[in-house]
Amino acid sequence: MIPVPLRRAGVVVTAALAALLTLAAPAAAHGADAPDGTDYRAEVTALAPARPGLTVRVVEAGARLELINRTGRDVEVLGYSGEPYLRVGPSGGYENSRSPATYLNQTLAGDTNLSPDADPAATPVWHRITEGQSVRWHDQRARWLESSPPAQVSADPGRPQRIRDWVVPLRAGGETVGVRGTLDWVPPPDAYPWWVAATLGFLAVAAAGLAPAGTTTGVRALRGVGALLALGGLATVAFTIGRELDAGADGAGGVLLGLINGQVWMLLTGFGAIAAGGYALARREAADFALALAGACLAIFAGFANVAVLSRSVVPLIWPATTARVLVAIILATGAGALGAGILRLHAASRAGTRPPLDSPATPTSR
Known part of the structure; x- marks a missing residue:
């Protein structure tokens, strides 16, 4: 039987995904034909x-x-x-x-x-x-x-x-x-080093999921993945705002209006990753599930959706193209890494026949 915290987390994630898909549809009218990158x-x-x-x-x-x-x-x-x-x-x-x-x-x-x-x-x-x-x-x-x-x-x-x-x-x-x-x-850059960096980052973050849960090492690993996922969420927010400024938004009000009209799904993805990261830092129940789902959303909707900047010389951000590539590499590494770490921890818990532990061996969580 699925534990109550996991069921609740599943309902929340399902609702969040439905909202993302709903909001993504009208985004096509907001700069839909603007390139993700060009040479x-x-x-x-x-x-x-x-x-x-x-x-x-x-x-x-x-x-x-x-x-x-x-x-x-x-x-x-x-x-x-x-x-x-x-x-x-x-x-x-x-x-x-x-x-x-x-x-x-x-x-x-x-x-x-x-x-x-x-x-x-x-x-x-x-x-x-x-x-x-x-x-x-x-x-x-x-x-x-x-x-x-x-x-x-x-x-x-x-x-x-x-x-x-x-x-x-x-x-x-x-x-x-x-x-x-x-x-x-403008000749395009070599995307290979950026893919290597993103892949190595993914492997390093995902490897934290191998740390034994319920131990001091497991606690530190869970917190580390949560902090890195929150970093990926911040990178997504920065990327989204930078793209909106490049699209001609003027001032804070113009940025906010542009985000609401066309980029809100990207912004929600970033804030969702930040929230899931905080959830893991607090070692809350179902944190592993939250890491996996938020990481998947981050990697798909914010990372792979913007990979064109890795191989294009002109990018749709107000900042230098290198900055855009660094942001996307961070998003890919932390999003995919959190997904991998969350899956590994959930798999270990299922093999042990228990719900995902709270990684707090010394002090039980009060209810």
Whole structure:
């Protein structure tokens, strides 16, 4: 018969997994087509002429451009035929439904069919898309759309190369302003050392599950795994916030709103690992089960879901790519390691015909 603590833990974990899957579904609408990593680096180099209060930057690892207009006057982004495409100003952000760019920019690949109403020569029909003073959009002028790299990159993929210079025209107060930028090929890193580090970390953490339960060594091992799992949870929270900041979130309020709208499942995974780690540190009943399940969720939903950063030179975080790789390696090692340690301890308990011990040989737990 399954002990009561294990049954309760199973109910909690099942509910948590159901919540994760439910929350993960709508996340597709929030930057779903932004890459987890790429080897093409887009950068904005200048606004010509410069306009105080007007800024443009690349976000989401090059997936989108973001324009922030604090000039107090309307600014228009021009489409691929020079037609008004976006407008942002004191009254908010608007999209021209007659612009072909409105449809071509709906996806990262730019393969959306044009509406019959699309006509770059027609009078603009504006629809509000935001009440704020910033807009974000895919722009084919700043990206490499082909599935295969350019010829010069194929000939020498190990060398950084300039693909092209690009310009996105704006219209501000009757004057044309050019957003100038560059698109470069950046050779990808070798992912092998990162996989080795994650694997060695996994083995080291999982080996703690071999320590005899109910002994001083077992107590220290349980606490050690709990602390490391909590570290993996913190790394997940940091990774999630870093990605949201790269997606254009502004300030604490913007980060929180972005997390709620699209990244809350990752955040819950991280906090769940922290909670399970604390559960193990306190040597509570069913701690082994909590370690195994939280570790599995961490490894799958936060680790393997982001392994692209290990083999891509440009990652969707505000921090350097190396920092992103370190975070993912920690998440993989601690998540998979906690899973392994929890399973080993549960297996040892089942062979002994007992429930998982509390690792407190000297003082029994009061109820």
